[in-house]
Amino acid sequence: MSRRFPFLHVDLPEWIDILCPSGAVYPDFTVRMNLVIELARRNVAAGTGGPFGAGVFDPASGEMVAAGVNLVVPGRAAILHAETIALALAGQVRGTFDLTGLELVSSVEPCAMCLGAVPWSGVSRLVCGARHEDACAIGFDEGDKPDEWQLSLANRGIEVVLDVRRTEAIAVLAAYVEAGGVVYNGRGREQ
Secondary structure (H helix, E strand, C coil), X not given: CCCCCCCCCCCCCCHHHHHCCCCCECCCXXXXXXXXXXXXXXXXXXXXXXXXXXXXXXXXXXXXXXXXXXXXXXXXCCCCCHHHHHHHHHHHHHCCCCCCCCEXXXXXXXXXXXXXXHHHHCCCEEEEEECHHHHHHCCCCCCCCCCCHHHHHHHCCCEEECCCCHHHHHHHHHHHHHCCCCCECCCCCEC
16 A cells, blocks of 8 residues: 655664763763764764754763754754754653653754754753854754743743853854755755
8 A cells, every 4th residue: 555645764873873872871961962062063074964963861860861963954854853853762762752850952052943842842951052043143044932932941840051062062063064064944945
């Protein structure tokens, strides 16, 4: 029987298994940020996607539950952002959509779409490297977010930590543009 609609299948690049070995411990969010920035950097260097990395971690154990990198261009799907992939895979690993008590670490502050996924996921902390304006400065359209989005998350019990290794995260964005990476946006064109 022929299917009218294809199914969504997401394969992370194989190099992620090497970079994120099972059983590795990442004791604090600065070390975790180092890892997600490296995910973003390798994604650019390997030509496997955009300059964004994310991970869901168990802060109690320091264990990475799931990794995500931006796969929008190779996956031909606008929703394949690093954060949404990491959150979806964490749910699969944990066997539940409720990620209460876990931490989402993102190399760049979430765009409007990924910000919407944060409270729905149940994570208790969001840690960000580069800012919205840093991604916009190289041409990405991060969408419209409420001015006080951090307060909105805090009111839901989600701690927000900004600017962790921001300079290093911005360097990955710059390297992507310098390498001729596709800067896509929601305005229907690539830059």
